[in-house]
Amino acid sequence: MTIDNQSAPTIEQLIDVVGNSSVGITVTDRNGAVLLHNKAQSILMSGEADHLGGRILLDGAHGLPKLLAQLDKEGRFENVRVSYRSADGKQDRACGVNAVVAGSGEETRIHWVSRPELGERLPVSSTSTENPTSDAAAWIRAVDEREQPVLAPTKEHESVLREFYEVAPVAIHLIGVNGQVMHANPADVALVEYSSTPSEYVGQHIRKIYEDQGLLDDFLSRWDEDSPIINFRANFVTRDGAPKPVLIFSTAQASGGNVSNTRCFVFNDPEPQRARDAVSAFGWPAA
Secondary structure (H helix, E strand, O other): OOOOOOOOOOHHHHHHHHHOOOOEEEEEEOOOEEEEEOHHHHHHOOOOOOEOOOOEEEOOEEOHHHHHHHHHHHOEEEEEEEEEEOOOOOOEEEEEEEEEEEOOHHHOEEEEEEEEOOOOOEOOOOOOOOOOOOHHHHHHHHHHHOOOOOOOOOHHHHHHHHHHHHHOOOEEEEEEOOOEEEEEOHHHHHHOOOOOOHHHOOOOEHHHHEOOHHHHHHHHHOHHHOOOEEEEEEEEEOOOOOEEEEEEEEEEEEEOOEEEEEEEEEEEOOOOOOOOOOOOOOOOOOO
């Protein structure tokens, strides 16, 4: 499936979705030199970086050569557990990383998406005893407060941003205030198995793909609060009705106090056997 530019996000939306997402995003050349990265990635690395060499660890050792070799062989990977090391070598941050290769030769680019390994999640219900200062809450607060890095995406990166959206190794969708799926990238459409009939999903209400309707109603009720969904395990429903265990990282774009759309990043859950998360603001049990 290829995204038609007329139905794809605008360049302004792509700059926001990539730059302000709740997961780390980096685009590098084939050797790991960084072309751009977002705020979340600079937090994962405890600062900015113009190359991933020495900054990404695999099994405690410098992991870039092994990861590049795997990409050279397979073209992509997902849910690989790594750590990002700070420039001074004093801090490591555990993450799950997805990556994919695009282009060829000197035009080769690698698109990396990194989600922080968190012990807790958002949202929680108003009656929950969970810690409001959880690592999930701390994570999204850090992203919100972070300044845009020098290598943040701009209009000059339009072709790279559109390529990222097209080939991203993670599902991305934007939901409007009416609950409609405004845009969904190929990975997102494929995740719920609508690649052959994308119009049955894109343009429809997001309710269509949630197994737990009470959970979705809770999410939608928090719209005016600009409430993030971070490290949240749920089940989507595929086109044929099968449950799809996913891990959601979603925040909203807001301006002047008004929310215009979400920026949702959805991963195949690396632990699909785990119980699904639930919230109970309405007193409804999870499905």
